[in-house]
Amino acid sequence: MAVYCEVSFPLPVVQSFLYKVPAELKDRIKIGSRVVAPLGSRRLAGYVLEIKFLEKDPQYKVKEIIKIIDSRPPIPEGFVRFAQELAFNSLSSPGLFLEMAEVDGQEEKELIKVALTEKGQVETEQKNFKGKKKEILNLLKDKSLTPNFLKRKLKIKNINSLLNSLRDSGVIEISQKTIRRKASLARPLPQSKQLTLPGITGFRSEPVRQILGKLDQGKSGQFLLFGSFNDRLEVVQSLLENLRFFPSYILLVVPEILQIQKWEPIIEAWKKEIVVMHSQLPERLRREAWQQVISGQRKIILGPRSVLLLPVQPVSLILLDEEQDDLYYQTEGPSFDAREAARIRAEEGGLVIFSSSYPEVSHYWHNRERQTLINLGGEKKVYSTVFFTGEIDQLLEGEVKSEIDNRLISGDRVFFFVQRKGYSSYLYCPGCGFIPRCQNCQIALTFKKEEGLRCRYCGYNTEVPEACPVCGKKLKTGKIRGSQYLEERLSQLFAGQIIARLEEGLDGQQEKKLLSKINAGKIQLIIGTEYALSRLKMGMFSLAVIINPELSLNVPDFRAAHQTYVSMSKVADLLANEEKSKLMVITAMPDHPAIREGARMEYQKFFESEIEYRKLLNYPPFSLLIEINLRSNSIRTSGRLSRLLLEKIAEKFPQVEIIGPKLSRSVWRKSQKEIKFYLRLKNQEMVRELRAFFNNFRIGHPGARISMIIWE
DNA sequence: CGGCATCAGCAT
DNA sequence: TGCTGATGCCGC
Numbered sequence A: 001m002a003v004y005c006e007v008s009f010p011l012p013v014v015q016s017f018l019y020k021v022p023a024e025l026k027d028r029i030k031i032g033s034r035v036v037a038p039l040g041s042r043r044l045a046g047y048v049l050e051i052k053f054l055e056k057d058p059q060y061k062v063k064e065i066i067k068i069i070d071s072r073p074p075i076p077e078g079f080v081r082f083a084q085e086l087a088f089n090s091l092s093s094p095g096l097f098l099e100m101a102e103v104d105g106q107e108e109k110e111l112i113k114v115a116l117t118e119k120g121q122v123e124t125e126q127k128n129f130k131g132k133k134k135e136i137l138n139l140l141k142d143k144s145l146t147p148n149f150l151k152r153k154l155k156i157k158n159i160n161s162l163l164n165s166l167r168d169s170g171v172i173e174i175s176q177k178t179i180r181r182k183a184s185l186a187r188p189l190p191q192s193k194q195l196t197l198p199g200i201t202g203f204r205s206e207p208v209r210q211i212l213g214k215l216d217q218g219k220s221g222q223f224l225l226f227g228s229f230n231d232r233l234e235v236v237q238s239l240l241e242n243l244r245f246f247p248s249y250i251l252l253v254v255p256e257i258l259q260i261q262k263w264e265p266i267i268e269a270w271k272k273e274i275v276v277m278h279s280q281l282p283e284r285l286r287r288e289a290w291q292q293v294i295s296g297q298r299k300i301i302l303g304p305r306s307v308l309l310l311p312v313q314p315v316s317l318i319l320l321d322e323e324q325d326d327l328y329y330q331t332e333g334p335s336f337d338a339r340e341a342a343r344i345r346a347e348e349g350g351l352v353i354f355s356s357s358y359p360e361v362s363h364y365w366h367n368r369e370r371q372t373l374i375n376l377g378g379e380k381k382v383y384s385t386v387f388f389t390g391e392i393d394q395l396l397e398g399e400v401k402s403e404i405d406n407r408l409i410s411g412d413r414v415f416f417f418v419q420r421k422g423y424s425s426y427l428y429c430p431g432c433g434f435i436p437r438c439q440n441c442q443i444a445l446t447f448k449k450e451e452g453l454r455c456r457y458c459g460y461n462t463e464v465p466e467a468c469p470v471c472g473k474k475l476k477t478g479k480i481r482g483s484q485y486l487e488e489r490l491s492q493l494f495a496g497q498i499i500a501r502l503e504e505g506l507d508g509q510q511e512k513k514l515l516s517k518i519n520a521g522k523i524q525l526i527i528g529t530e531y532a533l534s535r536l537k538m539g540m541f542s543l544a545v546i547i548n549p550e551l552s553l554n555v556p557d558f559r560a561a562h563q564t565y566v567s568m569s570k571v572a573d574l575l576a577n578e579e580k581s582k583l584m585v586i587t588a589m590p591d592h593p594a595i596r597e598g599a600r601m602e603y604q605k606f607f608e609s610e611i612e613y614r615k616l617l618n619y620p621p622f623s624l625l626i627e628i629n630l631r632s633n634s635i636r637t638s639g640r641l642s643r644l645l646l647e648k649i650a651e652k653f654p655q656v657e658i659i660g661p662k663l664s665r666s667v668w669r670k671s672q673k674e675i676k677f678y679l680r681l682k683n684q685e686m687v688r689e690l691r692a693f694f695n696n697f698r699i700g701h702p703g704a705r706i707s708m709i710i711w712e
Numbered sequence B: 001c002g003g004c005a006t007c008a009g010c011a012t
Numbered sequence C: 001t002g003c004t005g006a007t008g009c010c011g012c
Helices: A077-090 A094-100 A118-125 A131-139 A147-154 A159-168 A205-216 A229-243 A257-269 A283-294 A305-309 A338-346 A361-370 A392-397 A399-409 A483-493 A508-519 A549-554 A560-573 A593-600 A603-617 A635-652 A684-700
Strands: A002-008 A017-020 A034-039 A042-054 A067-069 A108-116 A172-180 A221-226 A249-253 A274-276 A300-303 A315-321 A351-356 A373-375 A384-388 A414-417 A424-428 A446-448 A452-454 A476-480 A499-502 A525-528 A543-547 A582-586 A624-631 A657-665 A673-681 A705-711
Touching: A002 A034, A002 A094, A017 A034, A042 A077, A042 A094, A077 A094, A077 A338, A077 A684, A094 A305, A108 A118, A118 A131, A131 A159, A159 A172, A205 A221, A205 A229, A205 A351, A205 A373, A221 A338, A221 A361, A229 A249, A229 A257, A229 A315, A249 A305, A249 A338, A257 A274, A257 A300, A274 A283, A300 A305, A305 A338, A315 A338, A338 A351, A361 A373, A361 A603, A384 A593, A392 A399, A392 A483, A399 A414, A399 A543, A399 A582, A414 A560, A424 A446, A483 A499, A483 A525, A499 A508, A543 A560, A549 A560, A549 A593, A560 A582, A560 A593, A560 A603, A582 A593, A593 A603, A624 A635, A624 A684, A635 A657, A635 A673, A635 A684, A673 A684, A684 A705
Parallel strands: A221 A351, A221 A373, A249 A300, A249 A315, A274 A300, A315 A351, A384 A582, A414 A525, A414 A543, A499 A525, A543 A582
Antiparallel strands: A002 A017, A002 A042, A034 A042, A034 A067, A108 A172, A424 A476, A446 A452, A624 A673, A624 A705, A657 A673
16 A cells, blocks of 8 residues: 645645655655645645555556655644645645745745857857847846846746747747745744633623633634624724733634724734834835744734734634725735635634624624624714705815815814716706716716727727617717716815825825825815725824715615715715714715715614615525626636537526626736636535535636625 | 747748 | 747546
């Protein structure tokens, strides 16, 4: 009987590979070992998922492991299982997640360098080559370079075929050497004397008792902590106090690095115990932080979703703050849903606390049903709300203007929340109210003289109709007032005032300057889109004006109302907690629950009406939606794949309803198109089967970049 | 992902 | 015929 092992590589290849373990490595190989193995013509570092004993080789030919990298201990088996489960759920490879878990990087790296040979020196002088080859040789004249550098510098797609042909004609040589780095050694967590929890103390004792009660019984589980940010912080503070001497790690997760600053009170209070970790930390600081973590000196880790992939054990508590935030699943790099990752990690015996002032609607519903909802009560903020249904131009000259004038005189800041940057126009029929809409997304098409009608969501383009297709009248242009329009109007009305526009497209420097001027009170009028909300401090405004929030109800997504509610509440959060604080909403739909309750921060009222709507339309939580995204460089390949995929789903899962597909823009690379569709399921039952099906499909089509998000 | 084969378009 | 970029398949 020979020893074999299953290896996963950090490549976007879902399947693992079987290797034979040579006799001399047999005793040292473990689950979680890092090994070097031949794959194709390459030698690659991968991770051992499984060790097997087989009588003989399977059908295909099996290669041997080259060596074990044992400069640090193997990754704990529990963590390997976590990576596997997460990879299965994310249609990704365990190896990719395990690689992300190596905080201080690989200790061995292959460095490839290209240099001219003597023959090459001569031939370059003689100018024997043309085109790209000539350019490569010229660059190599005085020094050797890496293939990647050449690729970027000369914008060559297929650098290796060029280099290989140059090497074959003997003018260059390609050398390879391994770079070694010192690895940090993980030590076991120092044993603590305290093994059971102490009597619960602290201000927020009731919810804390509820949470810790479960932990004390060694059970895993989850809670939804609903309440204002400050109330939630108090609970966290009390949890940390009670867990202070508990021998386990605590992960505090925020949706983006920017949000870490909101946690300053906790960071300050726990200076000696907490560590902040994220990718933008300089290399040296990150290593230092990691040392403090693995030595057990600091057991509270605060950071973005990547902290969920830190191989620390045991983890007793994971807090996912602002759990409704899209950034938890829409981020660059291997895609995974942080909420799911947190849930899986907690299966080893930890607790997950999802936390928010405006939880995702079905999440709230499920937790209420399961009685895992911890309700700290809504916002208790003092401010007044006014709704206007009129035209913004007139309002800006009348009531709204005098209000703004007052604030400017008393030195306060005023925030204007707009839906988009720039301008945009649309067409409508003055006779019957017809608006040309996108045939895919059902949202109003924007109108530009030069390019006609275009969908800002999927890019669908069409010509301007001569007349209204319904009643034959001539179409008119309507205008949506974006940030640019507003800036122009405000600068006319408030001559002499500096106006800041905080929106996508600012570079880091500009943004910093603007923010520091705003914070210093030098700029009092601030216009911002969604982008501005997480960058401005809470409570720094005395007046906020929300302009046409109903536009965001238009996006073709069943979560549109909730997202509108969230951004309205976030604007309200920017107001100071004072009698004179005022929120003005200019909208055509003052009675829509998302707008009415969003402005007042009445989450539960919004929830009650939204849940009715969900029930009516059979959206989650009353059905389960799987959102599938297919990404590719060319629409043709992804189109072909999506057709194939949908055909197979229809065949294998006839009871599943397919919604879509439609074309949309990638959130991260806006130029990249993706194909999106939804599958509607009655309940959880078939989810695992569908996941297996998708993973299988990926093995058959390794080029396909598919991601899936489950809304239940 | 990266290596490798294959193909089409284009310049010789 | 050879160069070059694009596309697709595969790895144990």
